[in-house]
Amino acid sequence: NAGVTQTPKFRILKIGQSMTLQCTQDMNHNYMYWYRQDPGMGLKLIYYSVGAGITDKGEVPNGYNVSRSTTEDFPLRLELAAPSQTSVYFCASNPALALYNEQFFGPGTRLTVL
Amino acid sequence: AQKITQTQPGMFVQEKEAVTLDCTYDTSDPSYGLFWYKQPSSGEMIFLIYQGSYDQQNATEGRYSLNFQKARKSANLVISASQLGDSAMYFCAMREALIQGAQKLVFGQGTRLTINP
Numbered sequence: 001n002a003g004v005t006q007t008p009k010f011r012i013l014k015i016g017q018s019m020t021l022q023c024t025q026d027m028n029h030n031y032m033y034w035y036r037q038d039p040g041m042g043l044k045l046i047y048y049s050v051g052a053g054i055t056d057k058g059e060v061p062n063g064y065n066v067s068r069s070t071t072e073d074f075p076l077r078l079e080l081a082a083p084s085q086t087s088v089y090f091c092a093s094n095p096a097l098a099l100y101n102e103q104f105f106g107p108g109t110r111l112t113v114l
Numbered sequence: 115a116q117k118i119t120q121t122q123p124g125m126f127v128q129e130k131e132a133v134t135l136d137c138t139y140d141t142s143d144p145s146y147g148l149f150w151y152k153q154p155s156s157g158e159m160i161f162l163i164y165q166g167s168y169d170q171q172n173a174t175e176g177r178y179s180l181n182f183q184k185a186r187k188s189a190n191l192v193i194s195a196s197q198l199g200d201s202a203m204y205f206c207a208m209r210e211a212l213i214q215g216a217q218k219l220v221f222g223q224g225t226r227l228t229i230n231p
Contacts, residue, residue, distance in 0.1 A: 030215075031215070031216045031217075033216075033218065035219075040223070040224075041223055041224075042118075042205055042207070042221025042222055042223050042224055043159075043205075043219065043221045044221075045218045045219075048212060048216050048218065049216075050212075050213060050214040050215065050216050051214075054214070056212065056213055056216075058218060059218075088157065090159060092159075094217075096215060101147065101209065101217060102149060102161045102164060103161075103219060104161075105151075105158065105159035107157065107158050108157050108158065108159075110157075
C-alpha cells in the first residue's frame, strides 16, 4: 500500500495562475479531505468528500474547487491563485469503520504564490 | 463548535527525560474523540494516539500516553524517556461530525518540542 500520495511536492505559482493538486489513496477509503496549514498554525479543512460524486465545503473553501469521480482520487483545483493561498496542503482519508477513525495524511504539497 | 487550545508554543527537554504537552478542549458533545499527531521537520503528519470520551482508561501507545482529565477538559500527551527523534511539532486535535459519517479534525496551534542531547 502506498497510502495517500500527493503531487506535486512543491510548486511556485504567479498571481492569477491556476493549478490542480492531485491526491490519490489506495486503501479504498470512503472519506477524503483537503486541509491547508498556514505557517505556525494547525490544519484547517478546505473541502471533503464522503464518496464518489459527493463533496462538501469545509471551513475555508473560498478560492478552491474539488471533484471526486472515483474512490481513489480527490483533486483540489485553484482557479485564480492569490498570495493568501500560500500554504502547505494536505490530503487525508479514512475508512467508514475503523477502531479510531484516525485520518491518514499524505506528505503534503508546499505551494507559494508570488 | 469544537475548540482545541495548546498553550505551549515551544518546549525544550533533555534527552531521556519525560515531557508533558498540554491540550485543553471545548465541546458540548457528550461523545468525542481526541487525537495527537506528530509533524517532524520533513512535514508529514503522523498519528500517535487516540482517546475516546467514553474510554475508561487513559490511552497508551509505547512511550506515548494520554493524561485524560475529563472534568478539566484536558488531554495532555506524555512522552516517556524522550529521544532526539522526538523533536517535532505536536498537534492535539478533536474530531467534529460532518455529513454522512465524515469527520473533520479541529487542530490546536501545536507545540514545538526540542530534545537536547
